[in-house]
Amino acid sequence: MIENFNNFTSFNNPDDPVSVFFVGETWCDKSFKITRECSDLTALEYIIDGTGTLEIEGQIYSPSKGDVYFLKEGTNHCYTADENEPWHKIWIVFGGEFANAMIENYLPGDTYYFPNCAVKQYFEEILKISQGNYPYDVMVNKITSQLLEIFISIRDMKRYESEDLAEIIKDYLDESVEEEFVLDKLCEDVNYSKNYVINVFKAKYGITPYKYFIARKIEVSKSYLTNTNISISEIAKILHYADQQYFSTVFKNSQGISPLKFRRQTRK
Numbered sequence: 524m525i526e527n528f529n530n531f532t533s534f535n536n537p538d539d540p541v542s543v544f545f546v547g548e549t550w551c552d553k554s555f556k557i558t559r560e561c562s563d564l565t566a567l568e569y570i571i572d573g574t575g576t577l578e579i580e581g582q583i584y585s586p587s588k589g590d591v592y593f594l595k596e597g598t599n600h601c602y603t604a605d606e607n608e609p610w611h612k613i614w615i616v617f618g619g620e621f622a623n624a625m626i627e628n629y630l631p632g633d634t635y636y637f638p639n640c641a642v643k644q645y646f647e648e649i650l651k652i653s654q655g656n657y658p659y660d661v662m663v664n665k666i667t668s669q670l671l672e673i674f675i676s677i678r679d680m681k682r683y684e685s686e687d688l689a690e691i692i693k694d695y696l697d698e699s700v701e702e703e704f705v706l707d708k709l710c711e712d713v714n715y716s717k718n719y720v721i722n723v724f725k726a727k728y729g730i731t732p733y734k735y736f737i738a739r740k741i742e743v744s745k746s747y748l749t750n751t752n753i754s755i756s757e758i759a760k761i762l763h764y765a766d767q768q769y770f771s772t773v774f775k776n777s778q779g780i781s782p783l784k785f786r787r788q789t790r791k
Contacts, residue, residue, distance in 0.1 A: 579595075
């Protein structure tokens with residue numbers, strides 16, 4: 524096992540609203556196993572790669588790439604890395620009244636496992652901050668803002684579970700059709716990983732979000748060409764194509780004719 528971590532316990536003040544005790548990154552091996560009874564710590568861990576098993580308060584999960592698990596103070600838990608594909612993870616041990624308030628208000632009670640979370644960037648930033656040359660108070664403030672982002676993301680993700688995620692993504696794309704397609708931004712806004720977003724959408728609509736988005740742009744451009752006198756270059760600009768030539772190429776590949784020819788045919 525390879526483990527890099529920073530220990531901040533000597534800086535902690537019990538009156539601080541948030542205390543950061545440890546932040547680290549671990550490359551587990553097949554022998555990795557930790558067991559705690561009535562744990563005296565609170566931690567969040569993000570799985571960068573690999574898989575394993577978490578047993579906490581009688582619940583059993585298999586956290587893998589893109590998942591987050593929550594180790595709550597006072598719980599009985601045991602977690603073990605898979606022998607063939609052991610975890611690579613980033614983790615933080617923290618506490619304090621404000622930290623507890625965030626947990627209480629943003630995490631669903633007695634829920635310890637959150638699959639397909641689009642929060643990797645926040646954990647990476649926490650790790651980066653912990654390795655920076657900041658005074659402890661400044662470091663904690665910076666990490667607290669990242670923790671809040673994680674909690675908000677998990678809350679929103681759980682909310683989407685009660686709705687149809689594929690339809691949410693479709694509505695998002697429909698509303699953004701005159702903008703650029705940025706998959707990272709889409710995943711950040713719906714708080715799910717790229718693979719999960721793509722797979723959920725494709726399972727329902729038989730097409731990737733990107734291909735759906737391009738098809739919607741073509742449909743919108745056809746409406747402009749048919750129903751307005753807006754120039755082709757302006758249509759390309761409205762729909763956030765790089766230039767008229769690129770728009771014309773994409774349109775012809777989709778429709779078999781150029782935008783100009785399409786306009787002439789529909790105006791007859």
